[in-house]
Amino acid sequence: MSSPIWHPFTQHGLGEPIPTVVRTEGAALHTRDGRRIVDAISSWWVTTHGHRNPRIMAAIAAAAGSMDQIIFAGWSHEPAEAVAAGLLRLMPGSLTRVFFSDSGSTAVEVALKMALGYWLNRGEPRHRLLVLEHGYHGDTIGAMSVGARGVFNQAYAPLLFDVATIPFPMAGAEQATLDALEAACREGPAALIVEPLIVGAGGMLTYPAWVLAEMRAICARAGVLFIADEVMTGWGRTGTLLACEQAGVVPDILCLSKGLTGGAVPLAVTMASEPIYAAHLSEDRARMFFHSSSYTANPIACAAAVANIAIWEEEPVLARVADLAARQAARLARLSGVRNGRTLGTIAAVDLGPEGADYLSALGPRLLAFFRDRDLLLRPLGNTVYVMPPYCIDDADLDAVYAAIQAAAEMV
Template identity: 60%
Template sequence: MSVVSDSPVWRPFTQHALQPGAYKIAHAEGAWLSAEDGTRFLDAISSWWVITHGHRRPEIMQAIRAQTESLDQIIFAGFTHEPAEALARRLVEITAPGLDYVFYSDSGSTSVEVAIKMALGYWRNRGEARSRVIALEHSYHGDTIGTMSAGARSAFNAPYEPLLFDVGRIPFPARGAEQEALDALESACREGAAAFLVEPLILGAGGMLIYGADTLVEMKRICERHRVLFIADEVMTGFGRTGTLFACEQAGVVPDIACYSKGLTGGAVPLAVTMCRREIFEAHLSPERARAFFHSSSFTANPIACAAALANLDVWEKTDARERVARLCSMQEERIARFADDPRFSDARRMGTITALDLNVAQSGYLATISLDLMRFFNARGLLLRPLGPTIYVLPPYCVTGGELDLAYTAIDEAADEFGAAR
């Protein structure tokens, strides 16, 4: 296989002493990646959860090419451009009523960082001493300082502990323990928190942990009762992953602030938005320059990225994208069901287009070396699957076929025989 082992590149989330090489991919199309030597991999995790309709979706590729012919990049302070203006209008139209303003950034981490800063700025500009952020245990919101602070404390962020601020932790609302989580949230909100930050319906990097829409509804009610801002981190859950365009739709919940990224451009190029209610924008609106919202990046609202996102929204509006999502939900349900009573696994589960199950082994947690063994096993069978410790998940692009999915589940079955407990 085409593997690069002598590269100067420092790769993300990689211990190079254990994973010295990387497959060099030369081409991608649909649900498949092709290495330089022709080896193919089924992209069963959507290239880290970003690819929605499939690699190199023609409408999105064409929009990118067309935009390069007119405008590549422009400062977004004091200047604007039509792709950004049009995209903002479209996003306001398709998201829940009340999310009236759109702030552009470059990644999921920065969109959540922006959300936290918006919330703290809102309370400061209103003259109210609220600064505490609340989040669910096991959550992951990114790798900037604010988002690491809000995420679960782990090996991910242990070296940076001196930089992280304290965050209120709410127990994960596991099945049968929902009330405990709600009571803890009620108590934390009663103390005058600034914001509650949550991944709606499913926690991604925390282990694909699923909870119910009814719990999300109650969380929002508690926040409203205590005037705590409700921030929905839909970086992974947005754009169809949970079966609806946005996860909050399933609960009828309207966030005060919402974060979208990965699928915003169909996964083609980086772009993120943080959307908020009018009163949060207006709390920063003043003749005093010091009350402005101070956040930016050099590539804020890049025109090429905005053009890609507009084309992505067209795909959702003008094609059978929603039907494909529904079909994938059904196909995933059929395939995960075979493992429901399999003693080699625990908690076979599905949320929308995502499935996950836990291999019954002695190891646990993200750093469990079983994940590297499983990764190599799947790669050798032409699959891009990247387990979270012993948690194996399948999160494919919506163009995947039933036959392609079967390749992944057959390999998962074989992996259990290789690494898991006996039947």
């Protein structure tokens, strides 16, 4: 009998090999059969400083020596308090409240519920949500509802609520996006949710900072809440701590996860401005914020986040990010036979093969196998190959990644 494990985003009927990892270190995974695999996508975008960062691992070990899970409804603990204090030091000053959860999807669910609760408790319930075309915000019901509709969620269509979609600001058509947002805002929606500067699973499509700034301004003028999903873009991926910084934008609600613990263990937060919190503050228990999970603010995960925050405050992380961004851009520029090469901070992407190929393109599995056979973890989005490595990756590993992309371009 094969393994009983049912893997995510894996069609087991294809019989593709599933390597077993026995050790991680830096920018590499080591498998049971003795291979060293370069992790060129940070194990699904989570690992920032590198696998098993010593400071984060030590913090996890120390926390495990004194605490395990503690109920967080009406109780607290020092690691969570330290995470919240650290986030208030690092993040925009108007984001004064920190709500813990355990993944990017749940951080988004929390943000959506905060937005709807804000309007209900103000006595003017608004239910409509605005989303950006091609967006992806997770795989729980609310997160799927505000993401792009397609093969990812077609089986679950009866569960998804209706949203208004704003066209993606393609180069040369940015004004159409802004005009559509202005028109939608006139109808009194609750909030707009966006991935700032780049949509991830939607194809690593980028758009300029001035568009993000104008979208925020339109929402502010119309009194529409602005939710920034920085689950993927936060913690340096786009070249700054938050992508929103590049547009001078501060959201009403901010979603963070992935790099929050350096990618070591699951943890998420949704940060909110004081008016969002105040709308739920009352002596009426019916107005409390009704959301939690059993593992909210797990102390061991919080300890990892405290260590990550300390790394950001005490080490030259942004210099490492800038160095990696420059090295990526230089290698991308040397590729031939690729289309639409683009970079944003430490993220680089190209399109291979015919135009118009979607996520289920037959090219995707071919590319996946091609890279796997060369001891590289690259997981194309259809015919889009992207590179999003840990910030510690060295030149030899990066050269191997780009040599394989060049070979793949010549193959297709």
